[in-house]
Amino acid sequence: MLTNNVKGTHDIIGEEANGFAYIENVLKQICELFAYNEVRPPVMEHSELFVRGVGEGSDIVRKEMYTFNDKADRSITLRPEFTAGIMRLIVQNKLLATNELPFKVYYCGPVFRYERPQLGRYRQFNQFGVEAVGNNTPEIDVEVITLAYTILSSLNLENVKIAINTLGDDESRNAYKEALKAYFAKHLDKMCPDCHSRYELNPLRILDCKVPEDQEIVKGAPKMKDYLSDAAKARFARVLELLDALDIPYEVDDTLVRGLDYYAETVFEFHYVSKTGNDYGAIGAGGHYDKLVKEIGGPDAAGVGFSFGVERLYSVLKDDELLPDNINTNVEIYVMPLGNEAKTMAQLVASELRLSGFRTDICFEDVKLGNMFKRAERKGAKFAIIIGEDEVSKQQVVIKNLETTEQKSCELEKLIETISTEMGEEFCD
Numbered sequence: 001m002l003t004n005n006v007k008g009t010h011d012i013i014g015e016e017a018n019g020f021a022y023i024e025n026v027l028k029q030i031c032e033l034f035a036y037n038e039v040r041p042p043v044m045e046h047s048e049l050f051v052r053g054v055g056e057g058s059d060i061v062r063k064e065m066y067t068f069n070d071k072a073d074r075s076i077t078l079r080p081e082f083t084a085g086i087m088r089l090i091v092q093n094k095l096l097a098t099n100e101l102p103f104k105v106y107y108c109g110p111v112f113r114y115e116r117p118q119l120g121r122y123r124q125f126n127q128f129g130v131e132a133v134g135n136n137t138p139e140i141d142v143e144v145i146t147l148a149y150t151i152l153s154s155l156n157l158e159n160v161k162i163a164i165n166t167l168g169d170d171e172s173r174n175a176y177k178e179a180l181k182a183y184f185a186k187h188l189d190k191m192c193p194d195c196h197s198r199y200e201l202n203p204l205r206i207l208d209c210k211v212p213e214d215q216e217i218v219k220g221a222p223k224m225k226d227y228l229s230d231a232a233k234a235r236f237a238r239v240l241e242l243l244d245a246l247d248i249p250y251e252v253d254d255t256l257v258r259g260l261d262y263y264a265e266t267v268f269e270f271h272y273v274s275k276t277g278n279d280y281g282a283i284g285a286g287g288h289y290d291k292l293v294k295e296i297g298g299p300d301a302a303g304v305g306f307s308f309g310v311e312r313l314y315s316v317l318k319d320d321e322l323l324p325d326n327i328n329t330n331v332e333i334y335v336m337p338l339g340n341e342a343k344t345m346a347q348l349v350a351s352e353l354r355l356s357g358f359r360t361d362i363c364f365e366d367v368k369l370g371n372m373f374k375r376a377e378r379k380g381a382k383f384a385i386i387i388g389e390d391e392v393s394k395q396q397v398v399i400k401n402l403e404t405t406e407q408k409s410c411e412l413e414k415l416i417e418t419i420s421t422e423m424g425e426e427f428c429d
C-alpha cells in the first residue's frame with residue numbers, strides 16, 4: 001500500500017515529464033499569440049458548482065466526482081473539469097465588468113474523475129484548454145477552433161479530424177429533447193438503468209450511451225438537424241463558412257452531442273488515428289455555452305472553450321515519433337572530484353558551468369575513476385571534468401571530451417571560455 005500509487009493515478013517521470021513540459025510550452029506560446037492569458041483556479045471547489053455547472057444529467061456528476069466533506073462539513077469536490085471553476089473565478093472576481101470582452105483565458109493542470117482506469121484513461125489526468133467569455137458570435141467559436149487547430153499543427157499532428165455539430169439554441173434543443181423523449185419512451189424498457197435516469201434528467205445524454213444494445217436503439221433516434229430553428233441553422237452555417245475561409249478541415253457529425261450539459265450551439269471534437277493505426281478517439285473537445293455563467297449566479301454571458309487531455313497528446317506524439325530529440329534528460333558535463341578538497345572545488349566549478357547555461361552534474365560518491373566514467377556515459381555526458389589533488393593545488397581542471405577521448409588541462413579562470421569553444425566545435429560536427 002505505502003509504495004503503490006492510488007488506482008488510476010500515474011507518475012510522470014523522465015522522458016514523459018520532459019514531453020509534458022514540451023507540450024505545455026507549445027500550448028502556452030500559441031495561446032499567448034492569440035492573446036489569451038493564463039488563469040490558475042484552485043483544484044477544489046464547492047461541489048454545488050459542478051452539480052449546477054456541469055449538470056446533474058452528466059456522467060461526471062452522477063458517477064465520477066471525487067467529493068468529500070471537509071472538517072467544517074462543507075461538501076468539496078476535486079475539479080472534474082476546468083470550465084465551471086473558471087466561470088466561478090470570472091464571476092467572483094467580476095472579470096466581465098472590468099475587462100474588454102471577450103475575456104480570454106487558458107489553463108493547464110490536473111483534473112479528477114472516478115472512471116474505470118484503462119489505457120489512456122486515468123482518474124487523475126491533466127487538461128489544457130481555453131475559454132473565451134462574453135461574446136456570442138460564430139466568429140469567436142471559430143477563433144477558438146482555430147486556436148486548437150494551430151496548437152495541433154504546431155505539434156506537427158497532421159492526422160487530426162475535426163468533428164463538428166450544432167446543438168442549436170434553446171428553442172431547437174427543447175423541440176429535439178421532446179422528440180427524443182417520444183422516441184425513447186417506446187424503447188426504454190429494453191435500455192440500461194443509466195439511460196432511465198438520463199431519460200428523466202437530459203435525454204440528449206442517451207445519445208452518448210456506450211452499451212452496444214442501446215447504441216443500436218440510438219441509431220434510429222431523431223436527428224438534431226431536423227429540429228434546428230432558422231436562427232440556429234444560420235449561426236451554424238456561418239461557423240462552417242468561416243472554417244472554409246480559414247481552410248480548416250472538418251466533418252459535420254450530426255450524432256455529436258458532448259457529455260456535459262452546458263453546451264449549446266457549436267460543439268466539436270478533435271480525433272486522432274496515429275500512423276501506426278492506433279485510434280485515440282477524442283484527444284480534445286469543446287463547444288459553446290449560453291447559460292453556464294448565469295447558472296452559477298453571474299451575468300447573462302455566453303462563452304466558448306475547448307480542452308485537451310495532455311496525457312493523450314503525449315501518447316499520440318510518442319506513438320508517431322513527433323517528440324523533438326532535444327527533450328532528453330542527458331547532462332552535458334559531468335564533474336568528477338577525487339578526494340575531499342576536490343569536492344569543494346567541484347561544487348564551485350559546477351555552479352559556474354550551470355550559471356553559464358551548461359547542464360551539469362557532479363559525482364558525489366567516492367568511487368574509482370573508471371566507475372565515474374561509466375556513470376558519465378550512462379548520463380549521456382559530452383564532457384567530463386576531472387579534479388584531483390594536483391588540479392586543486394594548481395587551480396586547474398582536466399577536461400575530457402567523452403566522444404573523441406581527447407583531454408587537456410585548463411586553468412580555472414579559462415574554464416567557461418574553453419568549454420564554450422569545445423562545445424561550439426561539438427555542435428559544428
Ligand code: AMP
Pocket residue numbers: 081113115120121122123125127259282283284285286307308309310311312
Ligand atoms: P472532456 O472534458 O470529457 O471533454 O475531455 C476532454 C479531453 O480530456 C478528452 O478529449 C481527453 O483527451 C481527455 N480525457 C478525458 N477523460 C480522460 C481520462 N479519464 N484520462 C485521460 N484523459 C482524459
